[in-house]
Amino acid sequence: MELSTPADAPLQRHMRFTVPAADVEAHYKESLRHKAKHARLPGFRPGKVPMPVVERQFGRDALLEAFDELINEQYANALRSHELRPVARPEVNVEQGAPGQDLIFTAVVEVYPEFTPQTPSASLTRNVVEITDEDVERTLTVMRQQRQDYVSVQRAAQAQDRVLIDFVGKIDGEPFAGGSMDDYPVLIGAGRLLPEMENALIGMSAGEEKQVAVPFPAEYPVAELAGKMADFLVRVKDIAEPRLPELDSEFARSLGIEDGDVTTLQEEVRANLQREAERLSRQQLKAGLMQEVLAANVIEVPKALLEQEAERQKQGREGELSAEQVAEVEKRVRLGLILSELARQQQLRAASAKMEQALAEMAEQYEDPREFMAWYRKDQERMENLESMVLEDAVVDWLLERVTVEEQKIGFQDLIGGRAGTGSEG
Incomplete structure (x- = not known):
């Protein structure tokens, strides 16, 4: 077997094989014998068809089967002997192949890059957050706003009110x-109506009517109305203002606190915020670490992997990827290769206990966690994705033990607002 690497494609391997005619003949005869055992031809009992008849009837198929067996065998042996790790299936071309001749074929395959991943020498920052009473109060206020209702009031409408109206519109009468x-x-301020109509409601009271001139924008999605001027007669029927639920036992029970203890609710909110802070902090630390890993490892990336990832990114999108998206694809594939090679060389594994923990954390957000976990385990692809995620975390932990990490105390709002940086100081 002849092996070569093109100068302009360092990850390609070109292989040229020559299989002696005697080996081709042996495989060909074996294929014919197999077909003779199972041949069913008129006038002959099964397995009793004369070999010349079998050869006339099935000779071409037997030769192609012999070629397939020899090509697969020779190619697999070449991968083992040269310790090649192919990215995808090879492109095979048969240059010569006929009864009584040597079989000559070529195989072109792209392989994974061979390199020793470099651990970055960087100083990273881990953001540390201590949840305050203000953070808890702010979150509870948001939760109350999400459960607010509306109460009718006897006053003029203002921003944030919910106004019930009748309207009749005309164009040119x-x-x-x-x-x-x-x-x-x-809902005044939600922007569901055109601005002129919504603004006209401010200051109106229940029972009041008003004539409002409303211009439809030129880009209005209904072509018949785009650019037209309409006159609306608007009548207000009811005005309701938002009211937040009280922070009391009833509110606590509505959020799953069985005994209605508000203190228990506050403690649960604090614990959830702390978990979210730790998740975001690790996410930011990991992002900084990955930047350093990429900078420390400049490697060739197989084109086949880039094409696969680009196709995956294009699913559900129209048109081609932008230059920025293509660069992101290249970065993602390169990072995946580096982390995968680190895991392989350091013999890191996705521990089953870690996988169970990760799955349990995913299941927490579902009403029946056990049912979700059982459903998740039924799909092999889902479990493989989970294993990849846990293995990546193991590689990240391995790297973090080998770089300098300094802690920085910040507020929760700074953390979620993205003002805490990426976790890397260079």
Whole structure:
């Protein structure tokens, strides 16, 4: 076997094989014998068809099978003897192949790069957050806002109110499709109506009517209305203001606190915020670490892997990837190769206990965690993705033990607001 590497494609391996005619003949005859055992031809009992008849009937198929067996055998032996790790299936071309001749074929394959991953010599920053009472209070306020209701009030409408209206619209004095509605609720400030209509509601009271001129924008999605001026007669029927639920036992029970203890709710919110802070902190630390890993390891990336990742990224999108997206694909593939090679050389594994822990954490957000975990385990692809995720975490932990990590105390709002940096100081 002749092996070569093109100067302009350092990850390609070109192999040229010559299989002696005697070996081809042996495989060909063996294939014919196999076919003779199972041949069913008119006038002959199964397994009793004369070999010349078998050869006339199945000779071409037997020769192609012999070629396939020899090509696969020779190619596999070459990979083992030269310790090659192919990225994808080879491109095979048969240059010569016929009864009584040597079989000559070539195989072109792309291989994974051979390199020793370098551990970056960097100083990283781990953001440390201690959840404060203000953080807990702020979160509880958001939770109350998510569960707010509306109460009718006897006053003029203002921002954030929910106003119930009837309206009738006309263009050039004529009604138009979709221009009239009864009992239509409008949340002032939500932007569901055109600005002129929504702004006209501010200051109106229940029972009041107003004529409002509303220009439809030129880019309005309904072509028949785009660029037209409409006149609306608007009547306010009810005004309701938002009311937050009280932070009391009833509110606590609505969030799963069985005994309604507000203190228990506050402690649970604090614990959840602390977990989220630790997750974000590690995420930022990992991002900084990955930047340093990429900078320390400049390697060739197989084109086949780039094409596979690019196709994956294009799923559900129209058009080609932008230059920025292509660069991100290259970075993601290169980082994956580096981490994978680190795991291979350091013999790192995805520990089963860690996989169970990761799966349990994923299941926490579901109503029935055990049911979710059982469903998740049924799919091999999902489990392989989980294993890859846990293995990557193991590699990250291995790297973090070999770089300098300094802690920095920051507030929770700074952490979630992205003002804490990437975790890398260079």
